[in-house]
Each structure stands twice: as structure tokens, then as C-alpha cells.
Amino acid sequence: MENSAAPLLLVYKQSAGAAEENRKLNPSSLSSSLSIFASEVWTETKLIWYIAGPTILTTVLQFSLGFITQSLVGHLGTIELAAVGIQTNVIGGIGYGVMMGMGSALETLCGQAYGAGRLDMMGIYMQRSWLILMGTALVLTPVYVLAAPILKLLGQNTAVADLAGKFSLWMLPELYGYALNFPTQKFLQAQSKVMPMTWISLIAVVFHGVMSWVFIYKLGLGLVGAAIILNLSFWFIAVGQIVYVVYWCNDAWSGLSWLAFCDLGGFVVMSIASGVMICLEYWTYMLLIILAGLLKNAELQIDAATICMNLQACVFMIPLGFLAASSVRVSNELGAGHPRIAKFSVWVMVAISVIIQITCTVVLIIARNQFPVLFTDDKRVIAEVSRLIFFLSASVLLSSIQPILSGLAIGAGWQTMVAFINIGSYYLVGMTVGCVLGFKFNFGLEGLWGGVIIGIAVQTVILLVITLRTNWEKQAALAKERITNWGGSAEDPLLD
Known part of the structure; x- marks a missing residue:
């Protein structure tokens, strides 16, 4: 299938070039500058939503x-809720x-390779990621067994x-299934081919909803039935994406x-980085569940924390979409040698995300007594979740900026540096407090959640300072170097 993001990219680059010319011709015209800026923001916003929406x-x-x-x-x-919650979260x-x-390493390499026009390496990158993640799954198997x-x-x-x-x-x-799913997702996202993933996931959810009710309640299989359908649904998504890649990419x-x-x-x-x-x-929130x-009243605390984590995860889907869009836009533009566009895209995304997350926070606070009913009938748990909603709201507000900066870090290849920042902010500061x-x-x-919020705030401030001080031209040069040094050769040694 043709990548329909390409025309948008072409229009964007043409409008950006025209804007530069207009600035040179009319350097003192405030209204002209504002008009050009608004046009750039609108063009970038459409491109962001083309990736982030699906x-x-x-x-x-x-x-x-x-x-x-x-x-x-x-x-x-x-x-049962506590058991599934702690297994899912821990x-x-x-x-x-x-x-x-x-798997997110593929966002850096595939995104920059796509921007540089090295499509010949993207499928090979994905296969390497499959191999690495399958080996990792073997290493992690004892954790599930024990x-x-x-x-x-x-x-x-x-x-x-x-x-x-x-x-x-x-x-x-x-x-x-994760070992196949995540590399395939990153491979498609790097090319802005996200709608096929949406359709495949929609089919899986319909199947999952119907069959989960049948297996858990009608057949009386309880947790075993829940696990069987959850596995089948997730593998349907993983295999469906691979089929799309093979036949339409x-x-x-x-x-x-x-x-x-x-x-x-x-x-x-x-x-690894x-x-x-x-x-x-x-794992910050996983550790929060463990400490809860x-x-x-451990069972009550775990239930309340699990419900809050699910509510946060629901709201977090929006900034997570912007994380993906940030990673794709930054990696594509740095790979293509367009540092100014990469920088501009990040700040447009931050502005959009802040507005959306403020709206979500208001909704959570207003409906704080209704959301818990979706998960439980226990009045004690409902009351505890309602009491925690203000901590949840603070986490939601911080998530308007932090994921985009993390997406920027992935797109630019800063994973090692950010890993050290995360150790200091989340664990030395957040978890200790x-x-x-x-x-x-x-x-x-x-108190536990308050410490987590402080850790997120520290990390966000540090990443903001780094972003403001970034030399974007240097990052574009590093992207080209990385494609060669970390990506490897496209020459098949067997043919040589």
C-alpha cells in the first residue's frame, strides 16, 4: 500500500521552505510572520495527528x-481482581x-533509516529485533514460571x-507474542503506516470481548478462560501485523x-539501552503496586492501586500516541537532515498534549465516584479510589509533557543518557521520598504515590532543560553516522 504520509511530508517541506523565503523578503512584517507561523503550526499539527491519531x-x-x-x-x-492486577502490573x-x-530501539534505527531513504535496511532491522526479543523472552520465562x-x-x-x-x-x-509484536509495530510506525494496526486491533477487541464473557462466565473457566482468550487475542494482533508487512510493505x-x-x-x-x-x-508503577x-489492608490497597493504574493507563493512551509521533517525527526528520523541523514538531506536540491532558484531568475529578464501579462492586475499594483521584490527576498532568520528551529521546537515540536520568529521578529521588x-x-x-509524582516531575524538568539546550544540527549529523555504524551493512555476506 502507498504511504499516504508522503504527500503530507512534501507539503510540509514546501511550506517550510516558503516560510523561510517570506521571512527574508519581509523581515519586519509582524502580521506576515504570525501568518506563516500559524500555517506551519497547522501543517505540523495535521502531520502529528496523522501519526498520533491511529x-x-x-x-x-x-x-x-x-x-x-x-x-x-x-x-x-x-x-481474583488483586491476583490478575498484580500479575499484570508486576x-x-x-x-x-x-x-x-x-523493541523501541527499532524506533530510532528504522525511523532514521526511513528519513534517510534507506528503506532497504528496515526489514533487516526488524528481523534483528525479532531475534533479540525472542532470546530475551527465553531469559524471562523463569520469571513467569516462578x-x-x-x-x-x-x-x-x-x-x-x-x-x-x-x-x-x-x-x-x-x-x-511481545517478541513479534513490538518490532513489527515500530517498523510500521517508522513509516507512518499506523491505520492497518488500528483495524487489526479493532477486530481483536471485538473477538476478545465476546469470547472472554463466554469463557469466563458461560463456560465457568474463570481465570483460566480469561488467560486463554487474552493470549489468543494478542497473538491475533501480532500475526495480523506480520501478514500486513509481508504482503503490503x-x-x-x-x-x-x-x-x-x-x-x-x-x-x-x-x-539494551x-x-x-x-x-x-x-516499572515505577509496578513497584508502587508491590509496595502497596x-x-x-494489603488486598484493599492493591485493588485501589490497580484500578488507579488502569485509569491512568486509559488516559495515558493519548500521550503515548504523541510519544510514538514524537519518536517518528524526530527520527524521520533527523535522518533526512531537517533539524529545525524536528525541533518545531516537538514543541507543537507539547502544546497539544498539555491542552488534552488538562481536559482529561478535569473529567477524572468530576467523575471520580463513577469510574471505580467499572472494576468492582466493593464500596471500600470505590471509596479508596475516589480518595486517590487527586494523586492520579497529578500524574495525568505530568504525563502531558514527559512522554513526548521520552519520544524525542528515542527518536534522537539518547536512550543511554535518559536511562541514567531515570535512575536518579525515579528511584534515588522518587521512590526514596x-x-x-x-x-x-x-x-x-x-505517600508512596506522592514520591512517584516527585520523581516524574524531576525527570521532566531535566529533560526539558536538555531539550532546550540541544544542538539539533549536531543531532542530525549523529543520525546519519548511527545509520552506518549501528545499523550495519546492507550487503548480504552470502552473496559476497
Whole structure:
């Protein structure tokens, strides 16, 4: 299929060039400058939404798989909700965070290769990522198998840990689905081919909703039925995307190649750096769930924290779409040697995201007593979630900027630097403050979450300062160098 983003890109570059000429001809005309600026903002906004819109829909639909499962399981009982919640956020969170993080290396390399016109390397990059992530899934398998003792070692309730351990065993196939899904997603996103992913995910969600109800309630399979359908739905998405790549991406996919086994060194390094960066962000909330299990009334605290995390994840779908758009726009433009457009795109996205997240925050506060009912009938849990909504709102507001800056870091290839920033902000500052407030001063879950919010705020400020001080011309030069040094050769050694 033809990449319909290309005409938009051409129009953008033509309008940007015309704007530069107009500035030279009319340097003192304020109204002309404002008109040109508004035109550039509008053109960039259309291009951003072309990528972010379908990405948000896709992310919402794929997140809905777990959301539907937890909603249905939550009405079986509080212990079932706690077990699925802690498996999804802790054990599943380890697998999801590592695989998504390592797969995001493809956003840098594929995005910059696409911008530079090196489509011949994109399919090979994806195959290398498949190999690396499959190997990573093998390494992570014992975590799923030993989920129950791991959760007990972390101090979790025995009954919840045992049930979560059983559910984790059934969810093992999903881990290997991640190994195929994330590289394929990044490959398509780098080319702005996001609508096919949306349609595939929509079909999967319809199937998942109907069959989950049948397996959990009508057939009485409970958590086992939930796991079976969740795995099937996720694998449908992974396989569907690969089929699309094979049959409709002939410009960037030329079939399986032995080149996938070559030049893996730099690719592994960037994958690990990407994995560490993303995991340090993603695991902050996983650790929050674990620490909630150490508080008094652990089952109640885990249920409340799990529901809040699900609500935040729902709202986070929007900035997550902008994260993808930021990564794609920055990597494409740096690869193409257009640093000014990359910089401009980031600030347009920040402005759009801030407006949207403020709106979402207002909605959450107004409907704070209605949202928890989607997950549970327990009045104690509903009351606890309503009390935590203001902490949730603060997290939502911060997520209007932070994901875009993270997307910028991925697009520019700053993963290693940001990994160190995340260690300091999230863990040395955020978690330390959270534990002191939560346990030492007995603020409980509010104290723990307050520490997380402080950590996110510190990271956001640091990334803002770095972004403002960035030499974008130098980043464009580094992008071209990275395509050669980290991407490897396009020459097939077997043919040589």
C-alpha cells in the first residue's frame, strides 16, 4: 500500500521552505510572520495527528484487551481482581516493559533509516529485533514460571500470590507474542503506516470481548478462560501485523535474510539501552503496586492501586500516541537532515498534549465516584479510589509533557543518557521520598504515590532543560553516522 504520509511530508517541506523565503523578503512584517507561523503550526499539527491519531486508537484498543479481562474478573471477587492486577502490573509488567523497551530501539534505527531513504535496511532491522526479543523472552520465562514464589518473596499476600502465579503460567504465550509484536509495530510506525494496526486491533477487541464473557462466565473457566482468550487475542494482533508487512510493505520488506544475524553488536547495545530506559519508567508503577502490598489492608490497597493504574493507563493512551509521533517525527526528520523541523514538531506536540491532558484531568475529578464501579462492586475499594483521584490527576498532568520528551529521546537515540536520568529521578529521588512518606510517616498509598509524582516531575524538568539546550544540527549529523555504524551493512555476506 502507498504511504499516504508522503504527500503530507512534501507539503510540509514546501511550506517550510516558503516560510523561510517570506521571512527574508519581509523581515519586519509582524502580521506576515504570525501568518506563516500559524500555517506551519497547522501543517505540523495535521502531520502529528496523522501519526498520533491511529496510534492512540491502536493503543487504546490493545490496552482494552487487559482492561476487559480485569473488568470481568473483578466481578468474580476481590482476590481474583488483586491476583490478575498484580500479575499484570508486576510479572506481566516485567515482560511488557523489557520487550517494549528493547523493541523501541527499532524506533530510532528504522525511523532514521526511513528519513534517510534507506528503506532497504528496515526489514533487516526488524528481523534483528525479532531475534533479540525472542532470546530475551527465553531469559524471562523463569520469571513467569516462578511468579508465585517471587511475589511471596516480595512480601505479597500468600493467597493472592498463589492465584497470580497460576494465572502467570497461563499467560506465558503472551510473552513470546511481545517478541513479534513490538518490532513489527515500530517498523510500521517508522513509516507512518499506523491505520492497518488500528483495524487489526479493532477486530481483536471485538473477538476478545465476546469470547472472554463466554469463557469466563458461560463456560465457568474463570481465570483460566480469561488467560486463554487474552493470549489468543494478542497473538491475533501480532500475526495480523506480520501478514500486513509481508504482503503490503514491499518497499521496506524483501523477505527473510541472513543479514538479520549480522552486525548484531551495536543493535544489542541500543536494544539494551532502550530497554533500561523504558523499564525504569514503566516499572515505577509496578513497584508502587508491590509496595502497596506491604501496607495495612494489603488486598484493599492493591485493588485501589490497580484500578488507579488502569485509569491512568486509559488516559495515558493519548500521550503515548504523541510519544510514538514524537519518536517518528524526530527520527524521520533527523535522518533526512531537517533539524529545525524536528525541533518545531516537538514543541507543537507539547502544546497539544498539555491542552488534552488538562481536559482529561478535569473529567477524572468530576467523575471520580463513577469510574471505580467499572472494576468492582466493593464500596471500600470505590471509596479508596475516589480518595486517590487527586494523586492520579497529578500524574495525568505530568504525563502531558514527559512522554513526548521520552519520544524525542528515542527518536534522537539518547536512550543511554535518559536511562541514567531515570535512575536518579525515579528511584534515588522518587521512590526514596515515597517510601519515607508511605512507611516512616504513615501516609500509606498516598505517600508512596506522592514520591512517584516527585520523581516524574524531576525527570521532566531535566529533560526539558536538555531539550532546550540541544544542538539539533549536531543531532542530525549523529543520525546519519548511527545509520552506518549501528545499523550495519546492507550487503548480504552470502552473496559476497
